[in-house]
Amino acid sequence: MGKKNVVSIEDRIPKLKQERKKKANRRLIFYLSIFFLLISIIVYLQSPLSYVRTIDVSGNSFVKDEEIIEASSIGEKTNIWSVNASEISRAVNDNPVIQQSDVNRKLPWTIEISVSEFDHVGYMKQDEHYFPVLGDGNVLENLQQSSVDGNAPLLLGFSDEKYLNQLTGELKKLPESVLQLISEIHWNPSDENQHKILLYMNDGYMVDGTIRDLAEKMRVYPSIVSQLGSESKGIIHIGAGVYFEEFNAESEEDSDNQESTNEHEQ
Structure with missing residues (x-):
């Protein structure tokens, strides 16, 4: 063994x-x-190491960064972990210009606030200044401009807020490509129809229509114009039916002659 x-x-x-x-x-x-x-x-x-040191605001063009930061109530000694994103978002969204906001932490000490604003669909003019008008009819009177950017029409004669709100509601439904074709919109009410409007287009045409269903009817504007001759300019009626009325060349000529006569007389 x-x-x-x-x-x-x-x-x-x-x-x-x-x-x-x-x-x-x-x-x-x-x-x-x-x-x-x-x-x-x-x-x-x-310790101060957990305090918010930076607030990054993005997506805003009408509302200043300072206004959004003030609405958030985030101060110099706010602890980044005590930040309630949903409460801040609700506070920021109270601004009538802001449609939606998102709040996120970015360690070690940054809060990101991303906002989306209501699109402006036109401008109102007052005392040689222009004010953006949002799709909900809100006029941004604190954002006066000396000129318009050409991306939205000038809204003239809308003394009744009810019809202005109806119009802006229609304009925000329009494709941006069509909205940018409109230079001016005049409220032109009659006893029979308080919704009548007259549109001046950037391509030289005029459109006679109503506020009701304006977005739906104006969507076909490019196709209507494409069927007209390039030399033809006039009024496109988009009421009960769609038809084209060419400008009276003879009247324009008479008007030009009258102006010429007046100039000679002066």
């Missing part, structure tokens, strides 16, 4: 003690790490 190796308990005890000591040390290091991590988190949360 082969000789067996016999290890006494006395020989194994030092090894067992050493392994237990290693396990105890690892356990101690683990608990100490957790302890110091918790202490670090508490110190961080209570």
